[in-house]
Amino acid sequence: MIRTTCLAAVTALVATAALAHHGWSWAEDQLSRLAGTITQVTIAPPHPTLLVEDAQGTVWTVELGNPGRTQRAGFVEGTAAPSARVEVLGNRDQDASQARIKAVRITIEGRDFDFYPERIPPGV
Amino acid sequence: MQALADLLAGLPFAGPLRRSVWAYALVNAAHILGIGLLLGAILPLDLRLMGWRHGPPLSTLAPFLSRIAAAGLALAVATGAALLSVQPMEYLPLPVFRLKLLLIALALVNLLALHRARSWRAVEDGGPVAARVRWAAGISALCWLGVLVAGRMIGFL
Numbered sequence: 001m002i003r004t005t006c007l008a009a010v011t012a013l014v015a016t017a018a019l020a021h022h023g024w025s026w027a028e029d030q031l032s033r034l035a036g037t038i039t040q041v042t043i044a045p046p047h048p049t050l051l052v053e054d055a056q057g058t059v060w061t062v063e064l065g066n067p068g069r070t071q072r073a074g075f076v077e078g079t080a081a082p083s084a085r086v087e088v089l090g091n092r093d094q095d096a097s098q099a100r101i102k103a104v105r106i107t108i109e110g111r112d113f114d115f116y117p118e119r120i121p122p123g124v
Numbered sequence: 125m126q127a128l129a130d131l132l133a134g135l136p137f138a139g140p141l142r143r144s145v146w147a148y149a150l151v152n153a154a155h156i157l158g159i160g161l162l163l164g165a166i167l168p169l170d171l172r173l174m175g176w177r178h179g180p181p182l183s184t185l186a187p188f189l190s191r192i193a194a195a196g197l198a199l200a201v202a203t204g205a206a207l208l209s210v211q212p213m214e215y216l217p218l219p220v221f222r223l224k225l226l227l228i229a230l231a232l233v234n235l236l237a238l239h240r241a242r243s244w245r246a247v248e249d250g251g252p253v254a255a256r257v258r259w260a261a262g263i264s265a266l267c268w269l270g271v272l273v274a275g276r277m278i279g280f281l
Contacts, residue, residue, distance in 0.1 A: 042211070043142065043143075044142045044210045044211045045141075045142070045145065045148040045149075045210060046148070046152075046279075067145040067148065067149075068145045071145055076143070077142070077143055
């Protein structure tokens with residue numbers, strides 16, 4: 001019984017962790033906006049990410065598209081550097097204690113990078 | 125650790141792998157191929173050494189499967205180092221990644237010790253499988269399965 005419970009707990013933990021990056025089921029349905037300053041750019045595969053500090057000082061993990069989508073959106077090595085301002089449109093983690101958002105679009109100096117154009121409603 | 129990370133990140137292919145979607149994905153696929161060859165060869169051999177009766181004689185199987193496993197290991201190590209070079213500090217500090225390296229080291233010590241033993245030569249010559257060999261086969265199977273699971277967990281923990 002205890003073993004089953006432990007196993008279930010580990011499975012749940014692993015499953016939750018695995019959901020980040022992949023798919024959208026871990027994220028909220030509605031889009032959110034986040035504005036802040038880039039503190040770190042990781043373009044390397046398998047998971048391109050930005051760290052972004054908002055006005056309250058919270059550091060957000062911003063997941064970009066997969067490496068192929070990120071590249072096709074025009075976001076490549078050298079596109080953005082720390083201390084640049086960025087606006088993120090994306091889906092936040094359902095767990096509000098996690099400062100994590102999956103970006104569908106980011107905007108830097110007026111330029112849009114659309115990672116998931118099909119998820120951006122018309123007129124946004 | 126930082127020195128090792130710098131060394132890996134400074135490898136000539138680290139930059140291209142970091143920038144190219146295709147290169148990274150293909151090296152990743154080759155890493156999986158290496159793991160497939162290694163586990164696909166070593167597990168049947170270990171089972172056979174542990175007493176599973178079915179199949180061709182061990183004097184035929186042992187040298188053949190050992191060599192396939194060695195080739196798979198070489199491919200997995202080379203491609204693994206390349207994948208690691210993309211973001212060494214993302215992986216080197218992870219406990220589960222260190223566990224993976226430890227298990228690989230254990231498996232290698234086990235295999236080097238076995239291949240030097242007289243009882244292993246007896247198996248290759250078609251002789252009986254000594255208890256020493258059966259134990260080593262069990263340790264081998266556990267270590268490589270552990271390496272597989274620890275490796276997969278890197279992406280999840």
